[in-house]
Amino acid sequence: MKRITIIAGHYGSGKSEICTNLAFKHKVDYIVDLDIINPYFRTRSLHQEFEDAGIHLVESTIKKKLSSDLPYISGESAIPFLNKELTAIYDLGGTENGGRVLIQFSDKIDHFEDIDLLYVVNIFRMETNTVAKIVKSIKNLENEAQLKVTGLINNTNLLKETTEEMIKEGETILTSVAKELDLPIVYTVIHESLDQQKDYSGKVIRLKRLIADKFL
Amino acid sequence: MAKVLMKGNEAMALAAIKAGADAFYGYPITPQNELPEYMSKHMKEHGRVFLQSESEVAAINMIYGAAGAGARVITSSSSPGIALKQEGISYMAGAELPAVIVNVMRGGPGLGGIQPSQGDYKQITRGGGNGDYYLYSLAPESLQEAVDLIKESFDIADYFRNPVMIAVDGLIGQMMEPVDFELETPKWDLPKKTWATDGNQKGRDKNIINSLYLDPNDLEKHDLKLKKKYDEMKRDHQRYELINMDKADIAIVAFGSTARVCRTSIQLLEEEGINCGMIRPITIYPFPSKAFDEIPKSVKDLLVVEMNTGQMIDDVKIVNEGKLPIHFYGRSGGIVPEAEEIVEKVKEIMGGE
Structure with missing residues (x-):
């Protein structure tokens, strides 16, 4: 994983669950919740778990007000771009609107080599169920964020109804996207309860649904 | 179409489009914003109307107007916004206008909070606005049920000529589940909307949409006519x-x-x-x-x-x-x-x- 990994995607694509899983697995220094769109199921709802794991959570300037609906982002969110010793994961809000918040960091980014901007896709979301739609939404995000997407994450799932055939179907579509945009598939996400028999493109993340399970 | 993964608010919006909603009027409020957002993107594709009004009060009166003209209409809001709409809802029940109203409930009273709640139970089940009226009110527990009930609710509203309330809490609005939009839902036997103010080109009698009855005898007669509908709901249309x-x-x-x-x-x-x-x-x-x-x-x-x-x-x-x-x-x-x-x-x- 690169020093800074930014996770983007359509809302409901699974960004926050992937971010939190990666953050705990790699014990990053910072997790930055830039989602100012979603009112529920946000990365910041795990603030205690991050604190216990020694991961610094950056959220709103008004901390631990999980129920606030105010689009504040703490200035701390720029720190990992400035201090090159730190590792960090950034969780964006959904769709291209969620990417717009990245523009504020553009004058602070000088080493594009340490930064991955990964795009999460679940082909069971209607807005990202074809190659053309995915390519279009990636281009929209890049325009809004003023950054190039560097890789794809296959998070194809229907929650508890997911099968390996579905994930493979997602992989087929994403392979075409990858070819068209000259991008790698960096990760494939498989829920921890699914018995994995097949091999997949990129590294496999065995996902725990940490945020949703806290609610439901 | 096979199953897709949807967020509750999006799923309810698409269900309304599938049910033939002609128009959506509304005003943003958390935790139901994805519903109007989805409508703003997709109603136009289907040649339908999406309009973000200047307030909830304006939205419900636009719903009143469009319903009066015979259109299938839907609005959505969350608790404090639904409270603002009560005057219009009462007028619609009085004028016998069909509409689907989605309430994605949050904590109250007042501005309350943005997290899930069922705190509007009394407001929903006792009418909410002034006068002798009720809303046929459905409370789904899953996204699939919400989709199926919304698809049917436009028929129910047309059948009774009365607003139907879809009562969910923020969790249903925000959670994600696999949904199938093509499941068969009951179709109600609906007469033509001969009462609608849709242009009088053939010289029929004038249609008037109104809830004002200044003669007490007329108003009592009207109230009893409405009561018959609520009695029928109680007798034949309980669901559990x-x-x-x-x-x-x-x-x-x-x-x-x-x-x-x-x-x-x-x-x-x-x-x-x-x-x-x-x-x-x-x-x-x-x-x-x-x-x-x-x-x-x-x-x-x-x-x-x-x-x-x-x-x-x-x-x-x-x-x-x-x-x-x-x-x-x-x-x-x-x-x-x-x-x-x-x-x-x-x-x-x-x-x-």
């Missing part, structure tokens, strides 16, 4: 689900997201050898009194569980007619009760303490 009631010693009464949590509680109790059942109202107006006629003799207690401080208890008391002891467990303020809390409450009741 009985879960695990056959050998139950105790029965939970819960709707919407709370019923989901209670399903887990029932499983946990079963593992401990306790038979707990559930009456799940799907219509909260009319309240499903018939479900209580089906309670087996084995049931010794009723436990009402809600995400509020106990608003449905009165309805349970009315239909229970003093037969069984009624207990209550609720969380409010936006807190969703955990399955284990309900398990503890059931054990406490069964222990007789």
Whole structure:
């Protein structure tokens, strides 16, 4: 994983669950919740778990007000771009609107080599169920964020109804996207309860649904 | 179309489009914003109308106007926004106008909070605005059920010429589940909207959409005409689900997201050898009194569980007619009760303490 990994995607694509899983697995220094769109199921709802794991959570300037609906982002969110010793994961809000918040960091980014901007896709979301739609939404995000997407994450799932055939179907579509945009598939996400028999493109993340399970 | 993964608010929006909604008028409020957002993107593709009004009051009056012209209309909001719409809703019931109103409830009173709640139960089931009227009110517990009920609700609204309320909480609006939009839903036998103010080119009698009756005799006649509709709803259109009631010693009464949590509680109790059942109202107006006629003799207690401080208890008391002891467990303020809390409450009741 690169020093800074930014996770983007359509809302409901699974960004926050992937971010939190990666953050705990790699014990990053910072997790930055830039989602100012979603009112529920946000990365910041795990603030205690991050604190216990020694991961610094950056959220709103008004901390631990999980129920606030105010689009504040703490200035701390720029720190990992400035201090090159730190590792960090950034969780964006959904769709291209969620990417717009990245523009504020553009004058602070000088080493594009340490930064991955990964795009999460679940082909069971209607807005990202074809190659053309995915390519279009990636281009929209890049325009809004003023950054190039560097890789794809296959998070194809229907929650508890997911099968390996579905994930493979997602992989087929994403392979075409990858070819068209000259991008790698960096990760494939498989829920921890699914018995994995097949091999997949990129590294496999065995996902725990940490945020949703806290609610439901 | 096979199953897709949807967020509740998006799923309800698409269900309305599938049901042939001609127009959406609304004003943003958390936690239902994805519903108008989805409409803003997709209504145009279908040649329909999406309009963000300047306020909730404006939105409900646009709904009144479009419904009067014979269009299939929908609006959505969350608790404080629905409160603002009450005047228009009462006028619509008075003028006998069909519409679908989605309330994605959040904590209250006042501005309250943005987390899930069922705190509008009384407002929804007692009319909400002024005068003698009610809303046919559906409380789905899953996204699939919400989609199916919304698809049908436009027919129900047209049939009764009365607004239909879809009462969900923020959790249903925000959660994600696989949904199939092509499942068959009941189609109601609907007469032509000969009453609509849709242009009088053929010289028929004038149609007037109005809720003003200054002659007391006329107004009483009108009120009794409306009452007939509510009586029919109560008599023929109660909906509910009985879960695990056959050998139950105790029965939970819960709707919407709370019923989901209670399903887990029932499983946990079963593992401990306790038979707990559930009456799940799907219509909260009319309240499903018939479900209580089906309670087996084995049931010794009723436990009402809600995400509020106990608003449905009165309805349970009315239909229970003093037969069984009624207990209550609720969380409010936006807190969703955990399955284990309900398990503890059931054990406490069964222990007789």
